[in-house]
Amino acid sequence: MKILIARLNHETNTFSPVATPLESFDPQYGEQGYRAAKGSRTAAGAFIDLAEAAGAEIVVPVIAGANPSGRVAAAAYTHLTDTIVAAARGCDALLLDLHGAMVAENSDDGEGDLLARLREVVPNVPIAVALDLHGNITQTLIDHADIAVSFKTYPHVDMYETGEHAGRLLLDMVAQRVRPVMAWRRPPLITHTLRSRTDEGAMARAVARAKEAERDGMLAVSVLAGFGLADIPAPCLSVIVVGNGDQNAAEAVADRIAAQIWAERADFVYDSEPLADSIATAARAAESDTRAGDKRGPVLLLDHGDNCMSGGTCDNMAVLHEALAQGLEDIAVGPVCDPEAVATLIAAGVGAQVTLKVGDKVAMPQLGLYPESKSLSGTVAAISDGEYVISGPTYTGQRIRMGRTALLDIGAAKVIVTETPQEHWDLGIFTHIGVDPHAARFVLLKSRMYCRPVFVPIAKAVVECDGDGVTSSRYEKFPFRNVARPVFPLDKDSARN
Template sequence: MKILIARMNHETNTFSPVATPLAAFGRNGPAFGADAYNENKGMQTAMSAFIDAAERTGAQLVTPVSASANPSGPVAAAAYDTICNAIVDAARGCDAVMLDLHGAMVAENSNDGEGDLLERVRAALPNAPIAVALDLHGNVTQKMIDNADIMVSFKTYPHVDMRECGAHAARLLFDLIDGRARPVIAWSQPPLLTHTLRSASAAGAMKRAVEAAQAAEREGMLAVSILAGFSLADIPAPRISVVVVGDGNREAAAQVAERIARQIWDDREGFFYRSPSLADSVAEGAVLARGADKPVLLLDHGDNCMSGGACDTMDVYEEAVRQGLTGIVTGPLCDPEAVTVLLAAGVGATVTLEVGNKLSRRAAKPRPPVRLTGVIRALTDGEYVISGPTYTRQRAYMGRAAVLDVGVAKIVLTERTHEPWDLGVFESVGIDPRRATFLILKSRMYCRPVFVPIAHGLVECDSRGVTSSDFGLFEFRNVQRPVYPLDADATW
C-alpha cells in the first residue's frame, strides 16, 4: 500500500499586515520529500503520528511536503500553489491519503485553502480514502467535508494533543481500509464567531462543548470534534463547528452534531470575551507583583503572534513604563530594522534607536516607534530547541536576535515574529525569565503551559492590535450576516 502523508499549516488573519511568502513556511521555506519526513518523525505533530501508523502497516510512504508558518496575513498565491502542487503531484498511484492541515488557511487565490486542496486531491484520487487532522481553530467549510472521509481536530487549547489527534485520524483510516468501520461525516455550524480567549479547553463553554464531544465518542461515535473557528478571517463563515464521524449511520452522526451545536449556541455568551482597559490591566499586574517572588505575566493578546499579530506594538510596554513598572523582560519583539542596527553596533555598545510600531501601523491607527537608549547585552542567531509541551524537540527560528537593556526593561528583539511558547526565547539570549518582576509576552495561550508554572500570576492585556478581542476594530466585509456577536439579534 502506498500512502500520501503531508502537512500544510497556516492560520490566516486577513487583517494582519504580516506577509506570508513561501519563505515563511519553516526556516526558509517548506521541507520537501525526505526532509519533510525527517522534520516530523518523532515529533509531536499529527504528521508524525501518521508516519508511525503507516510504518506499522509496512506501507510505502510518500511525504512530498511539510509546510508550517506562524499565523499572519493571506498566504501568497505562489506559496499556496507551490505547497498544494507538491501534494497533488505526489498523489499519483497512492492508495490512501493522510493530511495534517490547520483548517483556517486563506490565500491570495483561495478563500478556502484546505477545501480547495482537498477538492484537488479527491479529483486526483477519487477512490482513495482521505483522512484529515485539523487544528481546533479550523474554519470548516462544506468543501472540506465533501472531500474527506475522516476528519478529526485537536481537543485542547493550548494545543498539546496534536500527535494524539493524528493517531486518532490514522486509526480510523486503517479501520476503514481493513473493513472494521464505515466512517461517515456530519457537521453543524451555528452563526457564532468565537473569541480565541474563550476557546481554551480547560474551562467555561469550550470545556463543556469538548466534554460533550468526548461523551458522544464514548457512546459510539468514531470521532467528535469541536472547532472554535478563527474569527479574524474575513471569509463567509469563520464560525464554530461541530464535526462528527459516525460509523455507517449518517443520520445518527447528524443528530449528535446538531445536539452539541445547539448546546454551544445556548451557551454562546461563554464564547464572548470583553477586554478591560489596558491601563486597568497593567495596574492589576502592578498590584499582583507586590511582595511576589515570581514574575507577573502581562499577556499582550492584542498583538499575539500566533493569531497573526505584527509582534511589534509597544502599547503594553509604554503603559507599564508610564505606571512606573520596573524589572521588565519583554519579547520577542519583531523589529528587523532595529536588530540590524544592534548587530552593527555590537555587544556592550550603548545605542539610541527607534523600536517597534513599524509593521503594525500598516493595519491600525499609526503610532510612532518608541525612541529608546540602552546597552546591547546579547546578539545571537535566534535559534533554539523547544522543550515542550508544544512542538517538543522541534528547532525554533526567531531570526537573528538581540537584547537591549534600557534599565527598566530587557527587550528581546528579533527579525521574525515568534510565539513565546518556550523558555528558550529568553534563555537562548542569556536571560533567565524567572528573575523578572514582569514578563510582557505577546501571547494568548501557547505561553501558558511553560510560563504559568514559573509565574506568580497573569493578567490579559489588550493592546488593540490586529489580534484584539474587540471585533469593533475590524471591518468585516465578507462574513455572512447575521452572526453573533456582530449582530446581537442573530438567531438560530
C-alpha cells in the same frame, strides 16, 4: 498499499500585514519531508508511524507549515497544493495534516479547495484529515473528506494523538472494519481565541460532550472553535461527527452538541478591558504581600493584541509604553520583532550606550493603524544568534531560530529584540541571552496561550493586555466585509439561522 502523507499548515489572519510567501512554509519535499515528519509530535508523524506499522508504501510530497500571518501568497498556495495533487495519482489512501483556517490570495477556503482538487484526481480513494482546533470548516471540506478529526486541546498538546485517531480510522475504513459517515453543524458564532481554552468554560464542556459521544459509539467527534480573524463568509465554530454507518445517529449527536454550544454562546466571547486598567491591575498584583501567602514570581503581561501565533506583527509597543508610563519597573520584555533595530544594536556592540527607535514600524492598514515608532535609550547588554532548544511540553526538542537577537537594557526594562516574530514556547527565549524571567518583577510576552504551560507555573499572577494590534479581541476594530450576517457576537441580537 500506497499511502500519501502530507502536511500543509497555516492559520491565516486576513487582517495581518505580515506576508506569507513560499519560504515562510520552509517546505520539505520527498525523503527530506519524510525525515522532517518522522518522529515529530505532529499528525504527520503519527501518520508515518501508522503507515509503516501497516507495511504500506509511503509517499510524502511535502511537509510545510508557516506561523500565522496574512493571506498566503497565490504562488505559494498554488505550488504547495499542486505538489500534493500531483503525488496523489496512483495512491490507495490519503492522510492529510492540515490546519483548517488557511486563506490564500487565490482561495478563501484553502483546505476545502485542495480536497476538491484531490477528489477530481482520486475520486474513490479514502481521505482522512487531521485538523487544528481553530479550523474554519466549510461544506466543501466535509463533502470531499471521508474522515475529519481535530485537536481536543488548547494549548495544543494532542497533535500526534489526533493524527493517530484519524489515521487509525482510515486504515479501519480500508479494511472495511468501519463505514464512516460525517455530520457537521456550524452555528453562526465567531468565538474569541481566549475563550477556546479546553480546560475551562463552555469550550471545556463542549469537548467533554464530544468525548462522551465517542465513548458511546461515535468514531470521532470534534469541536472546532474556528479562527475569527478571517474575513471570509463563515469564520465560525463547527462540530464534526464521524459516525459508523448510521447517518441519523451522527446527525443527532451533531445537533445535541451544537445546541449546547449555542445556548452558551455568550461564554465564547471575551471582553477586553482598557489597556490602562490592565497595567494598573498588574501593578497591584506585583505589590501584593507574599508574606500573606501570595505566590512569588513575576506578573505576566500577556500582550494578546499582538500575538505571534495569531498573525501579530510582534512589533507593537503599546503595552510596554503604557507600563513605562505607569511607572512599572524591572520588566523583562520579549521578543520585539525589529530587524532594523537589531542591526543597529549589533553594529553598536555590547556595552554601547544607544538611543534608537524600537518597534511600531509595521503599519496595519486594514485596521487604519499607522503607529509612530518611539525612541528607547539604554545599553546594549548582550547579542546572540537567537537559537535555543525547547524543553517542552510543546515541540519538545525542537531547535528555535529567531535570527540575530540583541538585548537592550533601558533601566526599567530589558528588551529582547529579534529579526523574526516568535512565540514563547520556552523560558529559553529569555535565558539564552542571559535574562532570568524568574527574577523579573514583570514579564511581558506577545502571546495568548502557548506560553502558559511554561510561564504560568513561575508566575505570581497573569494579566491579559489588549494593546493595539491585528490580533486584538475587540472585534469592533475589524472591518469585516465578507462575513455572512447575522452572526454572533457581531450582531448581538442575532437569532440562529
